[in-house]
Amino acid sequence: MSTLAAENLTVELDGTTVLRGIDFTVSAGETVGVIGPNGAGKTTLLRALAKLIPYRRGRISLDGRMTKELPDQEHARRIAYLGQDGTSGWAVSVETLAGLGRLPHLGPWRGPGDADRHAVARALAACDVADLAQRPVNRLSGGERARVMLARALAVEPEFLLADEPIAGLDPAHGLQVMETLTGRAAAGTGIVIVVHDLTVAARYCQRLVLLHQGRVAARGAPAEVLSPANLKAYYGIRAHAGQVDGKPFIVPLARTEARTDIVPLARTDEPPEP
Amino acid sequence: MSARPETPPIEGRAGVLRSRAVLLAALSLALGLVFVASLGFGPADISTVDALAALAGSGSEPTRVIVMELRLPRALLGTMVGASLGLSGAALQGFLRNPLAEPGLIGVSSTAALGAVLTLYTGIAGAFTLALPLGGVAGAVIGVALLQIIAGRGGGALTLILAGIAITSMGGALTALILNLAPSPFAALEIVFWLMGSLADRSFAHVWLALPFMAVGWVMLVTLGRPLDALTLGEDTAQSLGFDMRRARTRLVLGTALSVGAATAMAGAIGFLGLVVPHLLRPLVAHQPGALLLPSALGGAVLLLAADIAVRLPFPGNELKLGVLTALVGGPFFLWLIVAYRRRLT
Amino acid sequence: MKPAGGDARGLGRPWGAALAALLLALSLAQGPAGAVEPPKPRRIASLNVCTDQLLLLLGLRARLVSVTFLAADPSSSAMPEAARGLHLNRGRAEEILPLRPDLVLAGATAATPTVQLLRRLGHRVVVVPLATRLDDIPRNIETVARATGEQARGRKLIAEFRKELKRITAELPDARKGAAPSAMLFGPGGVTSGAQSLAGAIITAAGFTNGMASFGLAGVGRVSLELVLAARPRLLILSSLKRGNPSLARGLLSHPALGRAPAGRMMIRINHHVWACGTPLVLGAIRRLARIRARLAAQARLAAQERPIRP
Numbered sequence: 042m043s044t045l046a047a048e049n050l051t052v053e054l055d056g057t058t059v060l061r062g063i064d065f066t067v068s069a070g071e072t073v074g075v076i077g078p079n080g081a082g083k084t085t086l087l088r089a090l091a092k093l094i095p096y097r098r099g100r101i102s103l104d105g106r107m108t109k110e111l112p113d114q115e116h117a118r119r120i121a122y123l124g125q126d127g128t129s130g131w132a133v134s135v136e137t138l139a140g141l142g143r144l145p146h147l148g149p150w151r152g153p154g155d156a157d158r159h160a161v162a163r164a165l166a167a168c169d170v171a172d173l174a175q176r177p178v179n180r181l182s183g184g185e186r187a188r189v190m191l192a193r194a195l196a197v198e199p200e201f202l203l204a205d206e207p208i209a210g211l212d213p214a215h216g217l218q219v220m221e222t223l224t225g226r227a228a229a230g231t232g233i234v235i236v237v238h239d240l241t242v243a244a245r246y247c248q249r250l251v252l253l254h255q256g257r258v259a260a261r262g263a264p265a266e267v268l269s270p271a272n273l274k275a276y277y278g279i280r281a282h283a284g285q286v287d288g289k290p291f292i293v294p295l296a297r298t299e300a301r302t303d304i305v306p307l308a309r310t311d312e313p314p315e316p
Numbered sequence: 317m318s319a320r321p322e323t324p325p326i327e328g329r330a331g332v333l334r335s336r337a338v339l340l341a342a343l344s345l346a347l348g349l350v351f352v353a354s355l356g357f358g359p360a361d362i363s364t365v366d367a368l369a370a371l372a373g374s375g376s377e378p379t380r381v382i383v384m385e386l387r388l389p390r391a392l393l394g395t396m397v398g399a400s401l402g403l404s405g406a407a408l409q410g411f412l413r414n415p416l417a418e419p420g421l422i423g424v425s426s427t428a429a430l431g432a433v434l435t436l437y438t439g440i441a442g443a444f445t446l447a448l449p450l451g452g453v454a455g456a457v458i459g460v461a462l463l464q465i466i467a468g469r470g471g472g473a474l475t476l477i478l479a480g481i482a483i484t485s486m487g488g489a490l491t492a493l494i495l496n497l498a499p500s501p502f503a504a505l506e507i508v509f510w511l512m513g514s515l516a517d518r519s520f521a522h523v524w525l526a527l528p529f530m531a532v533g534w535v536m537l538v539t540l541g542r543p544l545d546a547l548t549l550g551e552d553t554a555q556s557l558g559f560d561m562r563r564a565r566t567r568l569v570l571g572t573a574l575s576v577g578a579a580t581a582m583a584g585a586i587g588f589l590g591l592v593v594p595h596l597l598r599p600l601v602a603h604q605p606g607a608l609l610l611p612s613a614l615g616g617a618v619l620l621l622a623a624d625i626a627v628r629l630p631f632p633g634n635e636l637k638l639g640v641l642t643a644l645v646g647g648p649f650f651l652w653l654i655v656a657y658r659r660r661l662t
Numbered sequence: 663m664k665p666a667g668g669d670a671r672g673l674g675r676p677w678g679a680a681l682a683a684l685l686l687a688l689s690l691a692q693g694p695a696g697a698v699e700p701p702k703p704r705r706i707a708s709l710n711v712c713t714d715q716l717l718l719l720l721g722l723r724a725r726l727v728s729v730t731f732l733a734a735d736p737s738s739s740a741m742p743e744a745a746r747g748l749h750l751n752r753g754r755a756e757e758i759l760p761l762r763p764d765l766v767l768a769g770a771t772a773a774t775p776t777v778q779l780l781r782r783l784g785h786r787v788v789v790v791p792l793a794t795r796l797d798d799i800p801r802n803i804e805t806v807a808r809a810t811g812e813q814a815r816g817r818k819l820i821a822e823f824r825k826e827l828k829r830i831t832a833e834l835p836d837a838r839k840g841a842a843p844s845a846m847l848f849g850p851g852g853v854t855s856g857a858q859s860l861a862g863a864i865i866t867a868a869g870f871t872n873g874m875a876s877f878g879l880a881g882v883g884r885v886s887l888e889l890v891l892a893a894r895p896r897l898l899i900l901s902s903l904k905r906g907n908p909s910l911a912r913g914l915l916s917h918p919a920l921g922r923a924p925a926g927r928m929m930i931r932i933n934h935h936v937w938a939c940g941t942p943l944v945l946g947a948i949r950r951l952a953r954i955r956a957r958l959a960a961q962a963r964l965a966a967q968e969r970p971i972r973p
Contacts, residue, residue, distance in 0.1 A: 088552070091552075091556050092555075092556075093552055093555050093556060113558040113559070113560060114558040116558065117556060117557050117558030118558070120556075121556065122552065122553070122556035124550070124552045124553060124556075126550065127549060127550070127553070128549075128550070129548055129549060130413035130414075130547070130548050130549075130550075130605075131413075131548055131598075131603040131604070131605060132603045133548065133602060133603045133604055134602065137602065137604060138548065138549070141545060141546060141548060141549065141553075141557065142557075144542060144545065144546055144557045144558070144559075145557055145558045147542075149539075149542065152333075177603070190549075193549070193553075197557075358886075358888050359886040359888045359889045359892075360888040360889060360891070360892035361892070362892075377924045377925070378891045378892050378894055378924065379892075381891055381919055381922050381924065382888050382891050382892060382919065385917070385918050385919035385922065386887060386888055386891075386919050436908055436909075436910075437908060437909065439908055441908065442908050498907075498909070499907045500907035500908060500909040500911075500912065501907075502850060502851060502909040502910070502911035502912065503909050505851075505911075506909060506910050506911065509910060516886075517886075517887055517914055517917060519917055519918045519919065520918060521918065633884075633885070633886055633889065634884075
């Protein structure tokens with residue numbers, strides 16, 4: 042069983058240490074959610090795992106072998122990355138865009154073969170955009186575009202899929218659809234790592250959660266444990282109502298708790314001047 | 317949300333390949349036609365038919381000399397320069413993900429001209445012939461480097477164009493300065509050649525001098541097809557698809573500098589070609605940046621040769637400068653592009 | 663305003679008569695009305711490379727205070743060494759004003775503002791027009807000689823010039839209409855000379871027809887390399903500049919198309935400065951071209967003799 046693991050990972054960006062001593066693993070077939078407040082380092086962790094940014098200390102390994110040593114194409118075939126900001130520079134067709142996911146499988150001279158076209162078709166079907174195959178991507182709605190981007194990542198047919206907020210800005214129906222597709226992939230054997238803000242989605246779709254706070258792993262484990270009231274108050278600074286539906290937890294944020302000590306209060310500029 | 321049966325469009329692939337082959341064949345044919353036609357234009361009364369006969373070895377002696385030493389190298393150089401400009405334009409647009417990028421507009425042609433002028437009028441090129449194209453290449457490298465510094469990462473289309481204006485102005489001013497300071501009395505008059513470009517009176521010496529540099533540049537640019545396709549979704553995605561973006565950028569810089577630098581050193585700064593050609597051909601390759609490269613090279617050659625014919629039409633003994641023509645066509649085109657992409661710019 | 667005579671009358675009759683007599687005496691002492699004969703100028707400044715050379719040819723170097731920088735440039739001057747040591751100007755008034763010249767020679771192409779300024783400041787400026795025919799050479803020599811008070815030397819120079827010209831042209835074959843071979847001038851950037859130009863005059867004096875005249879070119883113009891090659895002149899004269907000072911225009915003279923000399927076409931290089939100025943130094947060029955003319959005539963005669971006699 043494949044495992045993608047980060048050990049004691051420390052990442053610095055522009056002189057600031059964004060991640061310190063992170064231990065993280067994901068195995069084939071797992072769905073792991075990375076959560077935490079803004080600025081905790083979630084995107085950085087994902088990008089480091091995708092070999093997009095260098096790291097200072099620690100190691101990232103795939104099946105025990107350091108990803109640094111993997112040839113770029115092999116790494117690209119086995120780990121797919123779906124970033125937040127997905128805009129297409131050109132008005133290519135949906136099918137062509139999804140087809141980009143096959144590039145790691147093509148040699149420098151070999152064009153896409155039947156196997157590649159089948160993979161693309163499967164990816165389009167899995168994201169329910171197959172009937173949009175010939176439409177130019179600049180004429181898609183937000184939801185459709187998000188699904189096409191996901192199809193591109195799925196077309197890679199990787200062992201691991203790293204998705205950064207794949208459902209941001211999607212309406213509930215499309216959001217659910219994307220999550221179902223992802224968990225379907227996990228069931229088929231892909232290891233999924235997603236960064237989410239919606240705690241209910243994280244709770245319902247991820248088998249494990251990793252809570253990041255100020256660059257460190259603050260909590261890890263099953264959703265119910267990680268999303269305890271104590272953790273929510275300590276790391277998010279909120280009070281929430283937790284419940285269960287269909288056997289899975291849900292979280293409804295209710296109110297902010299007292300001021301967090303790590304947030305500096307802003308000056309109050311709305312006071313009237315002294316007479 | 318219904319499940320669709322998997323029907324991979326197998327004929328789609330063959331269709332795409334076929335349409336690409338048809339496009340390349342059509343462009344090659346157009347190139348051949350305009351190449352042959354351009355042999356028939358010039359102050360001397362030699363038609364295309366006469367020229368072809370001269371190439372075959374028949375015809376009067378002056379006709380043979382004119383065709384072999386003046387018209388043929390001119391057509392060849394026009395092909396090479398046009399290919400360089402079209403190809404680099406497509407590569408720059410693909411890499412910068414910006415349909416407004418092209419070597420003339422972003423200042424590379426201007427600095428290349430400066431480099432060439434430095435080597436020619438100071439006598440360096442007289443002592444060491446390769447210095448002329450090398451000067452152009454060095455100037456082009458500096459232009460791209462300046463562009464990276466000014467517009468670099470995170471710069472949008474507007475920053476790019478503004479940087480291009482700044483670099484072009486500086487390059488033009490320095491070129492004029494060198495020409496004014498040059499000892500030869502003709503130097504100051506030749507600024508028009510360097511700023512507007514011309515293929516007049518070029519010889520095979522220019523062809524052979526430029527060819528090695530351009531050939532290497534072409535190879536570097538043409539192999540950028542896959543990285544450019546991968547870049548459709550941005551640098552992160554391209555990197556995650558296994559492409560080394562730093563190496564791709566190096567190939568882009570060197571390839572552009574070599575081909576545009578050598579072209580400018582031989583024919584002066586010619587603008588707008590690298591803007592117009594990829595834009596015209598993009599719909600024919602389904603907007604894929606990688607597939608646009610080779611057709612843009614061919615299309616650039618066709619368009620430049622056509623322009624070179626047009627400059628010889630109005631006043632046979634006194635031809636126009638190429639840059640005048642490309643600006644007459646490319647200028648309004650550029651304006652239209654700005655209007656069409658207004659929203660993307662701001 | 664009262665006329666001056668009124669004042670004299672006001673002063674009284676005897677004074678007016680004395681004044682009139684004084685004025686008359688002064689004007690008579692100056693010779694015929696309008697012809698002012700100044701003393702020989704000793705501080706002569708020249709703003710034109712052609713007048714530079716005329717002055718040097720008249721042996722006036724000792725009286726020169728300034729010549730143009732072109733006079734010392736081998737490309738533009740036939741006698742650059744003669745100008746060594748002299749103050750060199752670039753044709754601007756403020757350069758020669760401090761030298762207090764008493765005569766300034768300028769060419770017709772000199773910047774007219776410069777000439778006007780100098781005249782306004784009271785300097786004597788003599789403008790020597792551009793020579794476009796061989797007859798202009800004696801005329802210009804005379805102008806300069808008269809301005810500098812060296813008429814005798816001028817006449818001598820003119821006589822030598824005419825004598826030598828006659829000697830050269832006398833040896834030329836009969837100028838039968840249509841038999842004169844064509845010659846064309848091709849200078850940097852394709853600059854060439856047509857009918858009414860000094861270069862054209864030199865070419866025709868040496869027994870050739872000016873090929874450019876058949877294109878309808880009158881003065882100086884530009885011709886494309888293609889036309890020159892297509893016109894097939896018997897003699898192609900490349901006007902070259904000195905080594906160095908590279909430019910695209912100069913590079914044109916080394917175009918490979920010129921290298922392939924066709925049968926029956928001669929190509930020579932003549933230094934550009936020969937055509938530039940109307941001085942007796944053009945005789946060198948005429949002499950050289952006349953020699954070529956004679957050689958061509960001899961070849962034609964030989965070819966005619968060797969031609970088999972048609973029955």
